[in-house]
């Protein structure tokens with residue numbers, strides 16, 4: 464399994480490529496979305512400004528905030544939009560986006576854990592009442608691989 468850091472940099476590469484390929488009008492929608500999140504209009508989103516519903520945890524903000532300045536600029540938000548558009552879920556344990564194989568609860572369909580948190584599921588706070596999990600692969604991992612492979616093997620673009 465890739466480390467959290469290299470996984471993040473892969474995701475950022477994919478997010479930048481994804482954005483580049485969007486039609487101009489959709490890029491503009493992303494810019495408008497960013498302006499909507501940037502409540503005080505300073506061109507950056509601070510921790511106090513809430514992100515999209517469903518991505519609430521502090522650790523998720525830190526995941527996006529690659530330079531660690533406590534603010535998200537538009538470049539860093541490309542990752543947020545990439546995750547949103549590809550319906551990436553978030554680990555209920557650590558709050559990180561689920562970018563590779565994860566475990567989903569079979570009983571409630573809305574409780575997913577990353578591999579690390581699944582391994583430590585008995586220590587979760589608060590605990591989870593169900594124990595039937597199934598391993599799933601998120602769609603975003605396929606999207607990331609395709610975007611990055613196209614760059615590493617440009618001849619595939621001809622197909």
Ligand SMILES: [Zn+2]
Pocket residue numbers: 554555556557558559576577578579580581
């Ligand atoms: Zn986790």
Ligand SMILES: [Zn+2]
Pocket residue numbers: 568569570571572574591592593
């Ligand atoms: Zn459950």
